[in-house]
Amino acid sequence: MRVVFCYNCSIPRGITTDFISSHICPKFISFNSEPRFSKHLSLKWPQRVLLHALTGALSFGLLVSAPFSSATESSSLQIPSPPSSEYCREEEQDQTAETAPDLVTNESIVEEAWEIVNDSFLDAGKHRWSPERWMQKREDVINSSIQTRSKAHDIIRRMLASLGDPYTRFISPSQGDEILSVNGVDVRGKSAFEVSSILQGPNETFVTIEVKHGNCGPIQLIEVRRQLVARSPVFYRLEEMENGIGSVGYLHLKEFNALARKDLVIAMKRLQDVGASNFILDLRDNLGGLVQVGIEVAKLFLNEGETVIYTVGRDPQFQKSIIADSAPMVTTPVIVLVNHNTASASEIVATALHDNCRAVLVGERTFGKGLIQSVFELHDGSGVVVTVGKYVTPNRMDINGNGIEPDFRSIPAWDEITKHLSQCHLQRQG
Incomplete structure (x- = not known):
């Protein structure tokens, strides 16, 4: 399960469960959007997934510092990352075909992002997107050699910025943590609902979460006390x-x-x-x-x-x-x-x-305010937030912007x- 940080929000960062789903977080995703459910939150391309907040009103009390700290209700133990043959993806590391022939290329990462927009992006009224213009954007970037992953990410950022949509943006791999296990149960590859059933429990009880920070960071065991935080509105x-x-x-x-x-x-x-x-x-x-x-x-x-x-x-x-x-x-x-x-x-x-x-x-x-965003994960662990839809009233009136x-x-x-x-x-x- 992927956990995506929410920056510049009024909620604790580092959680995609109820914190994000029950608060407004414009810097992460527009929560005027209807929640979208996915079957898998641990991905291998070409699967695309919306990172969806789990249901309920449960607070895990996690806060983010350096690299990941917990609230007073929780304690954590940092353990070394086990040896792994999985490639540690860092933006600054060169990933050319010569040095890593079995891995995704920088060019293909850019093309993946381009294709997601091409298939799903909905112009929210800025009238700056057209299939013809977007196809030309692809030709401009695909025909060039992209030497580093950070350069590929910069290109994606510029591509998305050219759409003129404030909600469509890029998320780097360093902005996501991965939950490996909950109470000793391996949750990699499990659906959001399966993980939710393990995370949730009686108020004031404890749950132990194993978290890997970023693609190359340490692994921590975090014990968190469950707390009900929703108040009657x-x-x-x-x-x-x-x-x-x-x-x-x-x-x-x-x-x-x-x-x-x-x-x-x-x-x-x-x-x-x-x-x-x-x-x-x-x-x-x-x-x-x-x-x-x-x-x-x-x-x-x-x-x-x-x-x-x-x-x-x-x-x-x-x-x-x-x-x-x-x-x-x-x-x-x-x-x-x-x-x-x-x-x-x-x-x-x-x-x-x-x-x-x-x-x-x-x-x-x-x-x-009536737009719908989805978050798609790219093969290298980065992601793109894309406006994919909007709400229209029963009388067929467009809410957004009106x-x-x-x-x-x-x-x-x-x-x-x-x-x-x-x-x-x-x-x-x-």
């Missing part, structure tokens, strides 16, 4: 409205973490028990989080068979529709509060309810909400 109360709505359940959802759906369901049931028949869902200043959780939250308000969101991309695997598969918890109209900081998963929820005529949007235009315009600037009278949603249904039927 839901605040709720019963309100009496002055505009004829009556008793309303107010739900403020601060982020989409692992507890969001469960706690929202609890809050909605409690509010219904004390008389709430209508709901206000406050998504203001909610920057997103786990997109899959956002999708599950949206389903709580939709009828079975209604569309939550569409994903589109050049690769067929990123072209699909996500459909509600159960009856809604509430059938009465919903007011969704939004502002300029309503982003990513929040926009998916807001547009799902809006476009299916289940809610009116009140407030300000939303942020407009945002969603609200129906009202302030909460309207109840009869006005009813009239607006009735017109929405008529337009859908027509």
